Amino acid sequence: MDDDVYKNRQDQTVTVTFPIKAGESELSKSLEGVQALAWTTTPWTLPTNLALAVGPDISYAVVPAGPNGIKAASAEAPVTGGFLLAADLLGTYAKDLGYDDGAAATAAVTASYTGTELAGLEYEPLWDYFSDTEKYGTQNAWRFLVADYVTTTDGTGIVHQAPAYGEDDQKVCEDAGIPVVLSVDEGAKFLHLFAHGPLAEISGLQVFDANKPITQALRSGGRLVRQASYEHSYPHCWRCRNPLIYRAVSSWYVEVTKFKDRMSELNQEINWIPGNVKDGQFGKWLANARDWSISRNRYWARPSRCGSPTTPSTRARTFTALSPRWRPISAAFR
Structure with missing residues (x-):
């Protein structure tokens, strides 16, 4: 995406708890x-948290939990117990977790683990809308996965994964056998499968309008630790400058990765002029070739509404497509 479509945007952020479940390992039992x-x-992506x-x-x-109590907790559903986050970010969350400062929080640490040690641990999902494993294929969901892109630059050092709404999320979850599950339609409105239960209020809502009721549901359920405003660089439509969201769409692919090695071999038999193209620009392109999406959409987003003011009823109408490999076309190269 071009740099000129990014601009600063103020968004609401939340820090949420995910209680670890006891499994067969001694580590899971101790945690x-x-x-x-x-x-x-x-x-708005939290209803489809899968890892x-x-x-x-x-x-x-x-x-x-520190002696001062959890700041964002509600009286009806207090947040208690132990917490897991990156050690380097303890100071950032010290007061939220009930401590006077980072030093006090650090002094209270009871155990430390690397991310690799945490891999595979299971946790309690936020809600049970996608708990039917036969219907949604979520039997491998709600566990800790290891990803190289995770940092301690901001947040907690633990990244919520919603594979339908982020490229990194989709790749990491796909490798773990976790499917893409959609919660919003082509108009960025929540599906009616949420019409019942704790998130009934978001059914039919635009994604940005759903942030407030989702946050309230988290607070009521005792899963909210922090709520804050955050300014960050965010993609916008190059025509009307309305905010975009990533949303997975079903696409057909040619599995180029199955025969890219053969293409690289044949490239060596070509007499390139100039010769540096063989192992240079073209050779490197072949070496890093990815599966090729051949699906095309007749209408890209909602051009008839593009350019209209950003209002609760029209914003997020435009999408950047993120295509999961749901139905690849097998191909052979001879």
């Missing part, structure tokens, strides 16, 4: 009930 903290600038990503070499600390 049962400890709440992993994940931060996101897109609360948490940790950095392989990042150090994660377990710290109990």
Whole structure:
């Protein structure tokens, strides 16, 4: 995406708890009930949270709730227990977790683990809308995955994964056998499968309008640790400058990765002029070739509405397509 379509935008962020479940491993049993903290600038993607990503070499600390109490907790559903987050970010969350400062939070740490050690741990999902594994294929979901792109630059060092709404999320989850699950339609409105239960209020809402009721549901359910405003660079439509969202669309692919090695071999038999193209621009392109999406959409987003003012009823009408490999076309190269 071109740099000129990015501009600063003020968004609501939330930091949410994900209680770890006891499994067969001794580590999971020792961490049962400890709440992993994940931060996101897109609360509207949380209904489709299917995994948490940790950095392989990042150090994660377990710290109990501090004596001052959890700031964002509601009286009806208090947030208690131990918390898991990157050790380098303890100071950032010290007051939210009930401590006077980072030093006090660090002194209270009871255990530390690398991201690699946490891989495979299971946790309690936020809601159960996609718990039917036969219907949604989510039998491998709601566990810790290791991803190299996770950093401690901001957030908690633990990244919420919604594979339908982010390229990194989709790749990491695909490798773990976790499917793409959609929660919004082509108009960026939440599907009516949310018409019942704790998120009934978001059914039919535009994604940005759903942030507030989702945050309230998190607070009421005792899963909210922090709510804050955040200014960041965000993609906008190059025509009308309305905000975009990433949304997965079903696409047909040619599996170029199956025969790219053969293409590289044949490239060596070509007499290129100038000769540096063989192992230069073209050779490098072949070496890094990816599966080729051949699907095309007749209408890109909603051109008839593009250019209209950004209002609750029209914003997020334009989409940047992120295409999961749902139905690749097998191909052979001879």
